[in-house]
Amino acid sequence: xxxxxxxxxxxxxxxxxxxxxxxxxxxxxxxxxxxxxxxxxxxxxxxxxxxxxxxxxxxxxxxxxxxxxxxxxxxxxxxxxxxxxxxxxxxxxxxxxxxxxxxxxxxxxxxxxxxxxxxxxxxxxxxxxxxxxxxxxxxxxxxxxxxxxxxxxxxxxxxxxxxxxxxxxxxxxxxxxxxxxxxxxxxxxxxxxxxxxxxxxxxxxxxxxxxxxxxxxxxxxxxxxxxxxxxxxxxxxxxxxxxxxxxxxxxxxxxxxxxxxxxxxxxxxxxxxxxxxxxxxxxxxxxxxxxxxxxxxxxxxxxxxxxxxxxxxxxxxxxxxxxxxxxxxxxxxxxxxxxxxxxxxxxxxxxxxxxxxxxxxxxxxxxxxxxxxxxxxxxxx
Numbered sequence: 001x002x003x004x005x006x007x008x009x010x011x012x013x014x015x016x017x018x019x020x021x022x023x024x025x026x027x028x029x030x031x032x033x034x035x036x037x038x039x040x041x042x043x044x045x046x047x048x049x050x051x052x053x054x055x056x057x058x059x060x061x062x063x064x065x066x067x068x069x070x071x072x073x074x075x076x077x078x079x080x081x082x083x084x085x086x087x088x089x090x091x092x093x094x095x096x097x098x099x100x101x102x103x104x105x106x107x108x109x110x111x112x113x114x115x116x117x118x119x120x121x122x123x124x125x126x127x128x129x130x131x132x133x134x135x136x137x138x139x140x141x142x143x144x145x146x147x148x149x150x151x152x153x154x155x156x157x158x159x160x161x162x163x164x165x166x167x168x169x170x171x172x173x174x175x176x177x178x179x180x181x182x183x184x185x186x187x188x189x190x191x192x193x194x195x196x197x198x199x200x201x202x203x204x205x206x207x208x209x210x211x212x213x214x215x216x217x218x219x220x221x222x223x224x225x226x227x228x229x230x231x232x233x234x235x236x237x238x239x240x241x242x243x244x245x246x247x248x249x250x251x252x253x254x255x256x257x258x259x260x261x262x263x264x265x266x267x268x269x270x271x272x273x274x275x276x277x278x279x280x281x282x283x284x285x286x287x288x289x290x291x292x293x294x295x296x297x298x299x300x301x302x303x304x305x306x307x308x309x310x311x312x313x314x315x316x317x318x319x320x321x322x323x324x325x326x327x328x329x330x331x332x333x334x335x336x337x338x339x340x341x342x343x344x345x346x347x348x349x350x351x352x353x354x355x356x357x358x359x360x361x362x363x364x365x366x367x368x369x370x371x372x373x374x375x376x377x378x379x380x381x
Contacts, residue, residue, distance in 0.1 A: 001371065001379060002034045004086035004110075006079070008070060008095050010039040010057065012046075014237055014267055015206065016296050017117045021092055023176040027367035029054030038082050038101075040070045058082070068243050069096050069135060076100065083108050088379045090370070091142060094120040096135045098142035106145045111377035113370065114146040119162050119290040140165070147377045150370075152294040156315030160290060171373060176363035177299040182275035190233065190279035193263055198229025199345050202280030202306070204273070204297040207238040209247045212286035212311065212331065217254040219338030220261065226342055232258075235265045235276050277304035282344045285310040288331055292316050298326075299361055307348055309340045323357060 009015065011022050025035045034056075041048060041059035050057050060072040075097050083089055083104040089112040091098045098114065105112030120135055139162065143149055149166045151157040152175050163170065194200055201223070205211040216232065223230050241248065255262060268276060277283065283301040285292070285308060298308045298319040308326035310316050320326040327340040359365065375381055 001028075001088065001374065001381070002036075002086040003028055003088050003090055003374075004036050004038060004082045005090045005092070006038045006082075006095065006097065006101050007092040008040055008097070009042055010037050010059075011052075013042065016294070017092060019296060020117065020175050023178060023363040024090075024367055024370065025055045026053045027176065027363040028371070031364070031367060031371075033371075034086075036082060036086065038078060040072055042070060072097070079104055083110050086110065088113070088374045088377075090115065091146065092117060093139050093142065094118070094135055095142075096138050099138040099145070102142040102145035105147075111148075111374055111379045112146045113148045113150060113373060113377070114143055115150040116143075116160070116163055116293075117152075118293040119160055136162075148373055150373075153315045153318050155318055156290075156293045159314035160293075173366060173369045173373075174360055175294060175296055175299075176366040177296055177303065177361035178270075178363055179274050179277070179300050179303045180270045182278055183271050186272050186275035187278055190275055193231060193233060193279075195229040195231050195261070198231060199227050199281045200279055201230060201232045201341060202235065202276060202283040202301070203232065203285075204235045204276070204283065204300070205285070206236050206241050206244070207234075207248055207251070208241055208244050210288050210291040212288045214251060214254065215286045215332060215334045215337055216284055217251065217258060218334035219341065220258050222335065222338035223341055224261065227345065230261060232262045233265055233276065233280065234263065235268050235273065237267050238264045273300065274304060277301045277306050280306050281348075282306065282326070282341055283308050284337070284341065285316065286329075286331070286337055287311045287313060287316055290314070295319065299357060302326075302357055303354055305354065307344050309337065309344060 007021055011018050029035045037057045039059055040062050046059055048059050060074045062070045063073050064071050079101045089105040089110050091114045093116050102112050143166050148171055149169050150171050150173050151163055154172050157163040157170055283306055285295045293315040295316050301308050302325045310320055310328055311331040312328040317328045320328050329336040329340045
């Protein structure tokens, strides 16, 4: 099967969406299918064309940006050719260009499946209001034209203002998650960051507004009262995060206040991430809104045996609710977050079978679910 995958950003950009698509594309390629990624050349140092792990990547030049969105003048021709050369189209939202690509899928008779990763919420700004309206309109057109719409969970789909319009074509497919075996030296290095054998609280995310980092910072005084040697390890991009300069500056006073208890690790490779999770006593996901629909990092943490404290948001709460490996807390509640972290540190919750979690989220199994959906929609086997 020839699969065209379209999304605004792809690797090396780091987000839950790009990691999801990378795992899915690799699994399709490993199963013998031809996979092409159609995406933006959002950095000039990236190659316009390359292949990685059996996946072909086509990056189109970016003329300019509006907030986090990109304008690619060449997208029309590239999308037309791409749809004609492939058997199915896999679209990943939010994406401004999704409407035009879905229209081509409909016109050329190519089954088109739209995966909705999260609702779109742009920060307040002069251009962001019109940009939000334009992208939302394009995404709704794409969903109407698509043959099927995929959500990570039924919980998120039922609460999403966007997905609630497309219940008749909705399919729930859990996201792909994999964790590699850690390198012993990485595990030792992360464990060495503990302060006098105090507990380690981990957070894996970009330093972005929707992640709720300020609530973990606000919870630290309560945590440090009980555990004065507690350390927070933050894995992920924390400098020059696209569109998050003001947020980073706003956090600086609090980060400086807790500088002795907070370590930024930067973007880690997959094996280092596995060591990071194993070195933590608990990980947290204090997200604020529906731009977070699940949190792949929760499953990654659980596969490493580390419990999670997550915000009680649609979709986001599902990993903890279905596994029992942690606690959920009201969003934007630093006191509840601190108390839940202390509870988990004092009494680690019992876990369901980690192997059962792994089977539910294995990339090959998730890729197989998509392939079956493609075939049900008329794609060649």
